[in-house]
Amino acid sequence: xxxxxxxxxxxxxxxxxxxxxxxxxxxxxxxxxxxxxxxxxxxxxxxxxxxxxxxxxxxxxxxxxxxxxxxxxxxxxxxxxxxxxxxxxxxxxxxxxxxxxxxxxxxxxxxxxxxxxxxxxxxxxxxxxxxxxxxxxxxxxxxxxxxxxxxxxxxxxxxxxxxxxxxxxxxxxxxxxxxxxxxxxxxxxxxxxxxxxxxxxxxxxxxxxxxxxxxxxxxxxxxxxxxxxxxxxxxxxxxxxxxxxxxxxxxxxxxxxxxxxxxxxxxxxxxxxxxxxxxxxxxxxxxxxxxxxxxxxxxxxxxxxxxxxxxxxxxxxxxxxxxxxxxxxxxxxxxxxxxxxxxxxxxxxxxxxxxxxxxxxxxxxxxxxxxxxxxxxxxxxxxxxxxxxxxxxxxxxxxxxxxxxxxxxxxxxxxxxxxxxxxxxxxxxxxxxxxxxxxxxxxxxxxxxxxxxxxxxxxxxxxxxxxxxxxxxxxxxxxxxxxxxxxxxxxxxxxxxxxxxxxxxx
Numbered sequence: 311x312x313x314x315x316x317x318x319x320x321x322x323x324x325x326x327x328x329x330x331x332x333x334x335x336x337x338x339x340x341x342x343x344x345x346x347x348x349x350x351x352x353x354x355x356x357x358x359x360x361x362x363x364x365x366x367x368x369x370x371x372x373x374x375x376x377x378x379x380x381x382x383x384x385x386x387x388x389x390x391x392x393x394x395x396x397x398x399x400x401x402x403x404x405x406x407x408x409x410x411x412x413x414x415x416x417x418x419x420x421x422x423x424x425x426x427x428x429x430x431x432x433x434x435x436x437x438x439x440x441x442x443x444x445x446x447x448x449x450x451x452x453x454x455x456x457x458x459x460x461x462x463x464x465x466x467x468x469x470x471x472x473x474x475x476x477x478x479x480x481x482x483x484x485x486x487x488x489x490x491x492x493x494x495x496x497x498x499x500x501x502x503x504x505x506x507x508x509x510x511x512x513x514x515x516x517x518x519x520x521x522x523x524x525x526x527x528x529x530x531x532x533x534x535x536x537x538x539x540x541x542x543x544x545x546x547x548x549x550x551x552x553x554x555x556x557x558x559x560x561x562x563x564x565x566x567x568x569x570x571x572x573x574x575x576x577x578x579x580x581x582x583x584x585x586x587x588x589x590x591x592x593x594x595x596x597x598x599x600x601x602x603x604x605x606x607x608x609x610x611x612x613x614x615x616x617x618x619x620x621x622x623x624x625x626x627x628x629x630x631x632x633x634x635x636x637x638x639x640x641x642x643x644x645x646x647x648x649x650x651x652x653x654x655x656x657x658x659x660x661x662x663x664x665x666x667x668x669x670x671x672x673x674x675x676x677x678x679x680x681x682x683x684x685x686x687x688x689x690x691x692x693x694x695x696x697x698x699x700x701x702x703x704x705x706x707x708x709x710x711x712x713x714x715x716x717x718x719x720x721x722x723x724x725x726x727x728x729x730x731x732x733x734x735x736x737x738x739x740x741x742x743x744x745x746x747x748x749x750x751x752x753x754x755x756x757x758x759x760x761x762x763x764x765x766x767x768x769x770x771x772x773x774x775x776x777x778x779x780x781x782x783x784x785x786x787x788x789x790x791x792x793x794x795x796x797x798x799x800x801x802x803x804x805x806x807x808x809x810x811x812x813x814x815x816x
Contacts, residue, residue, distance in 0.1 A: 348356060350605035351450075351527055357396055361451030361533070367392070369438040372409060373426065373445045376435035380413045380426040387421065391447035391530070391607035394421045401425065409434055443636045444538040447608050449531035452690070455541075456722045458609075459648045459693045462526055465498030467614070467697075469521050477517050481510065482735050482769065487722060490782040494720035500675055500698040502715070505724030508770035512655055514724065515699045519616035519651045522697070526649045527609040535684040539630065539639035539798075541676055546646050547612040617643045617696075621659040628670055630682050640809075644680060647696040657702035658709050668710050670674035671698070677716045726766050729756060736772040743776060745792050754794065759801055778804045 354360035357367065367390070374389055375381055383401060387394050398420050404410040409431035416422040427435060474492050494501045495518060503511045510773065530542040619627075623643075630639040644652055658664045674680045674694035681689050706715060715721065727735065733752050740747040755775075760767055778800035783789055788796070 312519060319657050349461065351609050353393055354396065361449060362398065364400055364403060367448060368404050370448060371400060371404060372431060372435040373438050375410065375427045376432065376439065377427060377445050380424050382424050383415065383421040386781050409558055442538055442638055444531065444638045447530035449533040449538050450529040452534050452609050455529055455532045455547050456693055459695050462649045463695050464649050464697050466659060467498065467522055467524055469495050473521060481517060482731050485755065487724060490720065490722045497719060498697055500718045502706065502718045502721040503699060503701045503724060504706050505703065506766060506768060508724055508768035509724045509726060510769045511701040511724055515653045515701055518699065519653065522614040522616065522650050523612050526612055526614045527605065528612055534639060535686050537639055537710055539641055541641045541645060542610055543646055546615045546617055547610060549610065549612055574760045615647050617647040618653045618655060619643055620655045623660050625662055625670060630684055632685055641728060644694060644696060645692060648693065650696055651699065652696040653699045653701065655701045657700050658704040664709050668714050672714060672717060727769050732767055735769060739776050743780060748792055751792060751797050754797060759805060765805060775800050775804055
């Protein structure tokens with residue numbers, strides 16, 4: 311008995327849809343606390359449904375064979391993330407045009423044929439590579455990308471007080487800060503964190519980002535002005551949404567082979583090249599049947615993204631970036647962060663004037679859309695759908711005028727910690743390092759370090775001072791105790807630089 315490869319099977323989907331329509335199949339799995347159902351992009355049932363021309367897909371096939379050498383049809387299905395029912399006619403077409411020939415077969419269906427390029431096919435593949443060197447999952451139409459960003463809008467995420475406290479269980483923050491952070495997240499709009507250096511702004515932003523762990527579908531690539539724009543980033547778009555999927559993601563960064571822009575170094579296809587495909591065992595086929603996604607495989611099912619930018623951010627990074635060697639676009643950070651969180655850390659430390667950077671965000675923050683310019687010069691409108699967190703240790707009024715600050719609906723100051731809070735942080739840091747805690751050592755900090763107000767208490771001080779102390783104790787061969795002498799030595803080496811910054815900041 312022959313077991314059909316799951317990629318050959320007809321998949322049960324909703325009726326045919328027009329390009330960019332919103333009909334979808336139900337996505338299994340738990341949702342957020344709000345209980346809202348989640349949809350998935352349905353598998354395309356025709357090239358028109360996929361928003362791609364036969365000529366474009368044929369070019370992807372030729373480039374894939376150019377890079378990989380002789381390849382089975384089902385492996386092309388995996389690489390291009392298109393159903394066999396769509397690729398079948400494309401493969402037949404490139405065969406008829408003498409671009410591709412059958413090298414060998416492993417079964418009666420075209421998906422089990424092993425294809426390789428002919429001499430004419432190699433010439434055509436090189437032409438395709440000169441036009442665009444992208445090889446990977448087929449891109450989705452720009453209109454469909456925009457529609458699915460809007461359908462999975464970040465404002466749909468809802469968190470409870472319990473969820474916020476759980477993710478901040480080991481972070482000491484005033485209750486007044488917690489009471490402001492929760493509503494800011496549920497607004498799905500923007501947040502301005504400001505306070506002294508080392509008071510936990512970056513840490514708070516990172517913890518907030520953890521809350522956006524909802525299921526999200528992001529395309530590998532998008533077709534913009536007849537060019538490919540790469541959106542999927544394995545660093546930003548973590549594969550999977552549950553602990554089980556996290557374990558799986560440790561060995562599988564992406565459900566598909568990585569897109570490539572490199573030329574093939576494969577031997578000439580007319581030589582004795584063997585198939586890169588292996589015979590699939592019955593057990594493997596059955597496992598694939600159980601795990602096959604029910605959504606359009608051009609999209610990756612991932613966690614909602616989190617993108618961090620800092621002092622390296624430049625104004626040109628926020629536009630479409632053209633890769634001249636690959637002849638494709640790279641998505642800007644705000645598009646990679648669509649549906650998730652964009653953290654602009656160390657605001658005011660960029661090499662560009664901060665007002666230029668902030669002015670660039672005024673329209674997106676106000677209108678929820680952004681304007682990008684491809685090489686054609688024609689402006690395109692894209693959704694601006696991410697929860698933006700600006701973080702700075704500078705005075706907000708020195709960075710932005712009232713018009714910009716008005717557009718950031720939540721502005722939260724992280725004040726310097728009170729003494730009892732510093733003692734709790736110190737105690738927790740000692741427990742992490744298996745060092746006995748002595749309250750008199752906190753007394754020393756307030757009596758000798760913070761006394762003249764040139765150095766303000768910061769939440770990072772207990773961690774950093776204890777790190778210095780641990781390094782010194784190892785050097786001296788003293789372990790397992792926290793002495794006044796060690797603490798004084800650690801403070802002398804740490805606060806020498808910190809005091810200069812504090813005099814400027816305080």
